[in-house]
Structures are given as structure tokens and as C-alpha cells.
Amino acid sequence: MPTATFSRKKSRKRQASSEIEDDGPSLSRGAEQVEDDDEPRGRRVKKEKKPNMTAKKERVRHDESEHDGDNEDERIDVENFRDQPLSRVDVTKLQGLSRDWNMVAEQVKPNWGVVGDVAVALADYGEGKEVEHGLVELDKLMKGLIDISAEMHAHEKVLEDLAQKIGQGEVLEDFIDLYISNVKQRKEKYDKMTSRQKYAKSQEYASFKNGIYEVQHPGSAIPPITEFIPKEDGDDSDEDDDLEMGGVSQNYNCPITLTLLVDPVTSYVVRALKVYTCSYANSTSSDVCQHSFSKAAIFQSFRGSETIKCPASGCTKKFTRANLKPNKALAKRVKAYERRARRAAEDDDAEEIID
Numbered sequence: 001m002p003t004a005t006f007s008r009k010k011s012r013k014r015q016a017s018s019e020i021e022d023d024g025p026s027l028s029r030g031a032e033q034v035e036d037d038d039e040p041r042g043r044r045v046k047k048e049k050k051p052n053m054t055a056k057k058e059r060v061r062h063d064e065s066e067h068d069g070d071n072e073d074e075r076i077d078v079e080n081f082r083d084q085p086l087s088r089v090d091v092t093k094l095q096g097l098s099r100d101w102n103m104v105a106e107q108v109k110p111n112w113g114v115v116g117d118v119a120v121a122l123a124d125y126g127e128g129k130e131v132e133h134g135l136v137e138l139d140k141l142m143k144g145l146i147d148i149s150a151e152m153h154a155h156e157k158v159l160e161d162l163a164q165k166i167g168q169g170e171v172l173e174d175f176i177d178l179y180i181s182n183v184k185q186r187k188e189k190y191d192k193m194t195s196r197q198k199y200a201k202s203q204e205y206a207s208f209k210n211g212i213y214e215v216q217h218p219g220s221a222i223p224p225i226t227e228f229i230p231k232e233d234g235d236d237s238d239e240d241d242d243l244e245m246g247g248v249s250q251n252y253n254c255p256i257t258l259t260l261l262v263d264p265v266t267s268y269v270v271r272a273l274k275v276y277t278c279s280y281a282n283s284t285s286s287d288v289c290q291h292s293f294s295k296a297a298i299f300q301s302f303r304g305s306e307t308i309k310c311p312a313s314g315c316t317k318k319f320t321r322a323n324l325k326p327n328k329a330l331a332k333r334v335k336a337y338e339r340r341a342r343r344a345a346e347d348d349d350a351e352e353i354i355d
Helices: 002-022 024-038 053-070 088-125 129-167 175-191 195-199 203-216 295-300 328-354
Strands: 264-267 269-271 274-276 292-294 307-309 318-320 324-326
Touching (some): 088 328, 129 175, 129 195, 264 295
Antiparallel strands (some): 264 292, 307 318
């Protein structure tokens, strides 16, 4: 019958519809999969897990606290840790430091000649209060350089003495404090010395004063250096020959040619890293005479010999070519002397014309 037939068809359609609905989730997942495949691959970024820095720092602090706890008994009390005594192994190092102080002190001395050159030029400029004030200031500067040199030698002597004590097996506690204390004592002792005791035996100071005197008193004999340094309480050695520097006229003639020095060279001796020249001579050096000559004249005197007797009148010393060194300070004084001689001659000619 038509009614029954219609009823069966409707039932089958519903069944098909239900089957479709049952399959719905599967289709939905397929569609989602298609949509996922259609997305650009560049957007697929794998998210990395960030490390927990806080937890890591806590672990480090925990490890450090455990480590400090384990070594708490092994810690060194730095504040109360005393310097360890030096041994004989350190003697060589101390001697090297001592030589360094001496080398620096001696190497800067030749540069002091600049102060003397300025003083000679200022004295040659003329007279007046400004010139006198300038010479006084240069005098203070020269004395200051000598004071600095004395302090350097104080460091040298202290290191040398301490090295000797350690070498003899003496145990020196708190070496740094001992070193500083000894240097301070030497400096205080030097500061208590009089001006004559500090500067009268200095060849550099004598050369400085002599240069000025030659300009201001041409042709006159240079008096002893003590004449330039006022006597103070404690100066009881005025009769000491070591203080009586000066008293002679400066002669700028070569002992060989008997004319003014040309490219002067001076005999010198090198001893224990110290160079002694005519201008910067040490009173204890007697191996070489320290006379000056014109370079060409003295080198011609060798005539193939390695050693010659000093050509200066009355000198019995001998020296080699190696003992002769250019004396720039003396060369400057010779030129200054020539200028003064020419100026004096011009003044004499002008006076004759006026007369």
C-alpha cells in the first residue's frame, strides 16, 4: 500500500541520516586536518621551554654556601696576616732594586746641566732685579734636584743594607715597614744637615755656580764654593780641603793646541754604573785625570797606540780612546766664553772710537 511504502522509505532515509551524523566527527576531524595542512608552514613555531633562572640562582647560592661552610676553617685572616720574612733567595732581587735606584739617580744628573745653561744665559743677559730674582729661583731649583737625588740614594742604601743583613742570615720581620722606616730616618738625617753639608761637595752645584760667576766676573779666579753658601750652625769644617772647590780661573784652551777647545772631549772612567766626567766628576775617582782636549788634536796623539800619557802639563795619568767622551756642557761654556770675548772686544773698540 502506498502509505506503508512511504513509511519504509522514510525510515531508510533516517537511518542514512543517522549514519551520516555518526560519521560527522570523523569528517569534522578530516576538515580540520585539511585546514591545518592549508596553513603556512612558517607559522609552526616550536615553543622552547624557558629555563627557570630563579631556581638556577638559588642552586648556585646553595652550592656556594655549602662550599663556604666546608672551607670556613681554611680561610686566611687577611687583615691580621703579617708579611712573611724574606729569605736569602730574595737578596738578589733587593740588590737589583738598589742598583735601579742608583741608575735612575745617576742617569738624570746630566740633564741638570740645562738649569746651568739657563742660569748662564740669564746672567749673560744683563743685570737688574729681574735677573737676580731669576738666578735665585734657579739656585733653588738646582738645590731641589740635589735633594731629590739624595732621597733616591737613600732608597738605594737602605735596600743595600737590608739585603746584606738578610744575606747574613738575619730574620727581618715586617720588611715593608722596616724599609719605609729606614728611608724616613735617612731623609730626616739629611734634612738636618746644613746647606754647606748638602751642596758644597756637589760637583753639579759647583759647576752651576761657576758658570754664573764666569759671566759676572770675566777673567777673575773662581772662589771656593763655600763663598757662595752662607755658614750655618754646625759648619765646623771650613778648613776642610774637600770643601775648598774653586779658587782657579777657568781655562778653555786645549793643552795640545793652546787655542780654544774645538769639539771638546774629556777623559772619564766608568765604575759601577756611574759615569764621571769633567763637569760631573767624583772626588774619589783617580784612575783617569779628567782633562779636556780638542777632539781632533787628542785623537791624533794616539798615532796607532792604544794608550797614551795625558798631554796636559804635569799630569802623569794614562788613558785610552775609550776613556774620551764628548763634553757637551763644556762645549756650551766655550761658546758662551767666545760670545763674551767678542762683546768685550767690541765694547773696547767703541770706547777707543769715542776717545
